[in-house]
Amino acid sequence: xxxxxxxxxxxxxxxxxxxxxxxxxxxxxxxxxxxxxxxxxxxxxxxxxxxxxxxxxxxxxxxxxxxxxxxxxxxxxxxxxxxxxxxxxxxxxxx
Amino acid sequence: xxxxxxxxxxxxxxxxxxxxxxxxxxxxxxxxxxxxxxxxxxxxxxxxxxxxxxxxxxxxxxxxxxxxxxxxxxxxxxxxxxxxxxxxxxxxxxxxxxxxxxxxxxxxxxxxxxxxxxxxxxxxxxxxxxxxxxxxxxxxxxxxxxxxxxxxxxxxxxxxxxxxxxxxxxxxxxxxxxxxxxxxxxxxxxxxxxxxxxxxxxxxxxxxxxxxxxxxxxxxxxxxxxxxxxxxxxxxxxxxxxxxxxxxxxxxxxxxxxxxxxxxxxxxxxxxxxxxxxxxxxxxxxxxxxxxxxxxxxxxxxxxxxxxxxxxxxxxxxxxxxxxxxxxxxxxxxxxxxxxxxxxxxxxxxxxxxxxxxxxxxxxxxxxxxxxxxxxxxxxxxxxxxxxxxxxxxxxxxxxxxxxxxxxxxxxxxxxxxxxxxxxxxxxxxxxxxxxxxxxxxxxxxxxxxxxxxxxxxxxxxxxxxxxxxxxxxxxxxxxxx
Numbered sequence: 001x002x003x004x005x006x007x008x009x010x011x012x013x014x015x016x017x018x019x020x021x022x023x024x025x026x027x028x029x030x031x032x033x034x035x036x037x038x039x040x041x042x043x044x045x046x047x048x049x050x051x052x053x054x055x056x057x058x059x060x061x062x063x064x065x066x067x068x069x070x071x072x073x074x075x076x077x078x079x080x081x082x083x084x085x086x087x088x089x090x091x092x093x094x095x
Numbered sequence: 096x097x098x099x100x101x102x103x104x105x106x107x108x109x110x111x112x113x114x115x116x117x118x119x120x121x122x123x124x125x126x127x128x129x130x131x132x133x134x135x136x137x138x139x140x141x142x143x144x145x146x147x148x149x150x151x152x153x154x155x156x157x158x159x160x161x162x163x164x165x166x167x168x169x170x171x172x173x174x175x176x177x178x179x180x181x182x183x184x185x186x187x188x189x190x191x192x193x194x195x196x197x198x199x200x201x202x203x204x205x206x207x208x209x210x211x212x213x214x215x216x217x218x219x220x221x222x223x224x225x226x227x228x229x230x231x232x233x234x235x236x237x238x239x240x241x242x243x244x245x246x247x248x249x250x251x252x253x254x255x256x257x258x259x260x261x262x263x264x265x266x267x268x269x270x271x272x273x274x275x276x277x278x279x280x281x282x283x284x285x286x287x288x289x290x291x292x293x294x295x296x297x298x299x300x301x302x303x304x305x306x307x308x309x310x311x312x313x314x315x316x317x318x319x320x321x322x323x324x325x326x327x328x329x330x331x332x333x334x335x336x337x338x339x340x341x342x343x344x345x346x347x348x349x350x351x352x353x354x355x356x357x358x359x360x361x362x363x364x365x366x367x368x369x370x371x372x373x374x375x376x377x378x379x380x381x382x383x384x385x386x387x388x389x390x391x392x393x394x395x396x397x398x399x400x401x402x403x404x405x406x407x408x409x410x411x412x413x414x415x416x417x418x419x420x421x422x423x424x425x426x427x428x429x430x431x432x433x434x435x436x437x438x439x440x441x442x443x444x445x446x447x448x449x450x451x452x453x454x455x456x457x458x459x460x461x462x463x464x465x466x467x468x469x470x471x472x473x474x475x476x477x478x479x480x481x482x483x484x485x486x487x488x489x490x491x492x493x494x495x496x497x498x499x500x501x502x503x504x505x506x507x508x509x510x511x512x513x514x515x516x517x518x519x520x521x522x523x524x525x526x527x528x529x530x531x532x533x534x535x536x537x538x539x540x541x542x543x544x545x546x547x548x549x550x551x552x553x554x555x556x557x558x559x560x561x562x563x564x565x566x567x568x569x570x571x572x573x574x575x576x577x
Contacts, residue, residue, distance in 0.1 A: 053170040053369045059377035065112045065149035068119030069133035086128035087236030090179040
């Protein structure tokens with residue numbers, strides 16, 4: 001199954017990947033192969049089978065509503081490139 | 096051409112859990128930035144979410160309260176988009192298998208007409224963090240304390256046809272979540288906010304027009320203004336022969352207008368898929384039934400009970416039950432007073448509400464407790480004081496001078512019921528005002544009723560409001576007419 005360049009560019013944009021013009025043909029080929037595989041799976045009759053949300057057939061274990069985490073801001077913020085007044089700083093985003 | 100408005104609401108309700116939906120970090124409002132954001136909330140590599148059972152229980156309570164179906168099997172999904180206040184690059188939400196689907200909410204409009212609004216679904220999801228645009232120069236500050244706070248998003252069918260209906264629906268949902276005690280419903284703090292989908296079509300048309308989504312409205316007044324403004328904007332476009340564009344708009348309360356948020360549109364491809372980190376949530380019939388037994392009496396049921404058992408009017412019952420704290424207060428006062436529902440209702444909705452409004456206080460902050468108000472009503476009921484004197488006593492209680500009996504005693508406000516004393520006051524007033532007595536006696540029968548008011552006023556003044564008005568009236572008419 002073939003996929004066109006604009007679709008490749010759109011997918012790259014959604015994933016925030018920067019693709020070179022030169023990378024597009026290779027990505028196109030790879031993605032087409034993946035879609036071929038999906039196409040092959042689509043031929044299987046799954047009419048009587050319930051959709052599976054998770055490969056493990058067990059239910060989620062729930063936790064009690066208790067505060068178990070302490071404030072580790074100073075520790076976490078050591079990893080951040082820029083912080084001020086307790087905030088993580090990022091380039092200006094405004095609507 | 097005449098137009099018809101179609102509105103659907105998506106209401107986001109923050110659940111009042113102590114910890115977050117997928118982590119053990121605290122959810123308390125107003126903490127220092129990022130002091131309640133743990134490794135899970137920050138989306139650090141290798142962390143795993145674990146579901147908070149209270150969040151599940153809260154969503155089920157809401158579903159049961161609106162008579163919806165509770166999914167025996169529901170699934171969390173990733174909604175993918177990039178934004179600085181969403182560190183993982185996806186929001187954990189529910190897509191194909193939400194925990195609550197269907198259900199109905201009845202709203203009452205100003206003209207007394209009732210309308211049923213269908214709820215499409217209510218799903219659980221995590222809230223995002225907060226971006227702070229001021230105070231950081233040309234950068235934006237990110238506070239992730241709110242990231243991971245549990246929300247239910249309640250999606251209505253597009254069945255409302257005016258801003259009034261939308262506000263009534265939103266208020267009803269607000270009342271419900273407060274009754275269920277699953278949210279504090281605090282709109283200033285963002286615990287209760289909504290997006291409105293608004294479209295217009297020619298009257299009689301059956302298919303829907305193109306809609307605009309107005310984001311993040313956090314007050315009842317703004318919902319009304321934003322919808323009314325958006326309706327006008329769309330009608331103007333259509334009447335000029337234009338087309339409404341499907342887009343997300345932001346309401347600006349300062350300018351009372353909505354404006355386009357184009358950036359949100361580009362990102363509108365969320366690529367939902369089941370979150371592999373989370374197993375499906377299974378709820379057995381027994382578990383759901385156990386939650387059902389924890390439901391409190393809901394506003395509609397309470398209103399009917401007030402009408403049927405307490406003989407209150409529909410209006411009084413609606414006003415009292417619209418807010419759970421007010422209804423609880425009223426019932427405690429009523430039990431302290433030992434009956435007299437109408438009188439208690441008048442005091443709660445009258446004097447007490449006025450005092451609360453005046454000082455901008457919530458009923459939970461009232462210096463006059465329900466028990467104190469009940470005691471006051473009891474003293475009106477047993478004729479210790481008149482309703483007018485009771486207003487003085489209420490003011491004194493409000494100002495912290497003690498309870499009703501103490502104030503009545505200390506200020507000597509006990510109603511005068513001794514007929515000898517009252518008679519003396521009546522005689523004094525009659526002998527002090529010979530002119531008025533003359534005028535009264537020369538007046539025809541039908542005018543006397545009005546003239547007697549002067550004498551009643553004089554007696555009440557002399558007794559400093561304490562004489563029993565019925566006795567005064569009776570004695571005066573005997574003596575003046577006789």
